[in-house]
Amino acid sequence: MGLTILLTLGRLPKGLELARALHAAGHRVFVADPFKLHLCRPSRAVAKCFMPPAPALHPAEYLDALIDIVRTHSVDLIIPVSEEVMHVAQLSGRLPKGTRLLCPPPARLQQLHDKSEIMALVEAAGLTAPKTCLGDDPDCTELMGQAQTVAKPRFGCSGGGLRFLEAGAALDAALKRPDWVIQQRISGEERSTLTFCRDGEVLAHVTYKGLIFSGTVSVCFERVDHPAIEAWTRRFADHTRHTGFIAFDFIEDADGTPWPLECNPRLTSGIHFMDPSDLAAVVTGHALEGPVRVRPQRRFQEGHTALTMAYGRITRPKAFWRALRTVASARDVLWSLSDPFVFPAMTPMSWPVLEQVLFKGRTFGQAATFDIEWTPPLWNGFGDQAGAPSGQPARAEAS
Numbered sequence: 001m002g003l004t005i006l007l008t009l010g011r012l013p014k015g016l017e018l019a020r021a022l023h024a025a026g027h028r029v030f031v032a033d034p035f036k037l038h039l040c041r042p043s044r045a046v047a048k049c050f051m052p053p054a055p056a057l058h059p060a061e062y063l064d065a066l067i068d069i070v071r072t073h074s075v076d077l078i079i080p081v082s083e084e085v086m087h088v089a090q091l092s093g094r095l096p097k098g099t100r101l102l103c104p105p106p107a108r109l110q111q112l113h114d115k116s117e118i119m120a121l122v123e124a125a126g127l128t129a130p131k132t133c134l135g136d137d138p139d140c141t142e143l144m145g146q147a148q149t150v151a152k153p154r155f156g157c158s159g160g161g162l163r164f165l166e167a168g169a170a171l172d173a174a175l176k177r178p179d180w181v182i183q184q185r186i187s188g189e190e191r192s193t194l195t196f197c198r199d200g201e202v203l204a205h206v207t208y209k210g211l212i213f214s215g216t217v218s219v220c221f222e223r224v225d226h227p228a229i230e231a232w233t234r235r236f237a238d239h240t241r242h243t244g245f246i247a248f249d250f251i252e253d254a255d256g257t258p259w260p261l262e263c264n265p266r267l268t269s270g271i272h273f274m275d276p277s278d279l280a281a282v283v284t285g286h287a288l289e290g291p292v293r294v295r296p297q298r299r300f301q302e303g304h305t306a307l308t309m310a311y312g313r314i315t316r317p318k319a320f321w322r323a324l325r326t327v328a329s330a331r332d333v334l335w336s337l338s339d340p341f342v343f344p345a346m347t348p349m350s351w352p353v354l355e356q357v358l359f360k361g362r363t364f365g366q367a368a369t370f371d372i373e374w375t376p377p378l379w380n381g382f383g384d385q386a387g388a389p390s391g392q393p394a395r396a397e398a399s
Helices: 013-024 059-073 085-091 106-113 117-124 139-146 227-240 269-273 276-283 303-311 317-329 351-360 382-386
Strands: 004-007 028-032 048-051 077-079 132-134 149-153 163-165 180-184 189-198 201-214 217-224 244-252 258-264 299-301 395-397
Touching (some): 013 028, 013 276, 028 059, 048 059, 059 085, 085 106, 106 117, 106 258, 117 227, 117 258, 189 217, 189 269, 201 299, 201 303, 201 317, 227 244, 227 258, 269 299, 299 317
Antiparallel strands (some): 048 395, 132 180, 149 163, 149 180, 189 201, 189 244, 244 258
């Protein structure tokens, strides 16, 4: 008998990919998303959609809404999809007996998400890491005097707030705070990963690179073979005994050494490269004879966004035609013959994201996460709010 599974975001293709994989394996899939319109709504893979409050604005009410869904519909498994994982993790210890939550506990999750703490954890595992310090650390002056650096929000997402600083640059007063990180800038090729682990054992892994970007988020990507990065990831997983999805962004330097830039303890676009049946098996706790297989296709894309980015280069003919050739070579992540209604409904279902891009100047990545971002209790009092009862249920939406 299949499980009843709740995915906590439906607006992104990676959530749709997971929903389709779980549905094909015989599970009943629910989706909870603060957006009324999202990609999973027209999908045959989704039994019902719910509309909880936005966790970035109403964290306590959001958690109460999820618990209401779990209890009302006897949910067996909750799987976070994107940045909302930081909020969903706060359900730990509040769920009915028998309901599993597929993510690390809050303290470990915050350590992985923290762009400073993750580097300390990497070094403790005996792995390479760029020099990193907090904005209010006196060591930042020495680091900035020696090398090119990158300043970024300590708990940021989707590349928001990145600043590239030349060697010898003075640290802006606005960055001399504990919620900013200054990191040594490594030159080389960008690589990304997605890994699924159980108690430190790597069950699924892919390494890929971005081909077309919206801001800093890749919307067309290609799987690459990189033994050094895979070995790095396996060592980290074993050291931390990680369970669940985990992803890293790397820079591969001229010597082939992988340098981690940050950790994303959640799903990424790497899911599109994984075999759906194997993926559904491992996330629901089943054993496979070997690791999760990868699909034969090496390139995937979020076609609408990738094409939009390509047309943004139309005034540069060589770059424009190069981007169009890349788009033509990649498989769209939304189109499915067995789930045909998502692709034609893509534009209206993406309107809450498109509205932010068109009228508020956000990148696609920022527009898709502005209402689910998380900041720690040190800055927003989240810890005090999370346990406060509100009694506000989510609204069920026919899918």
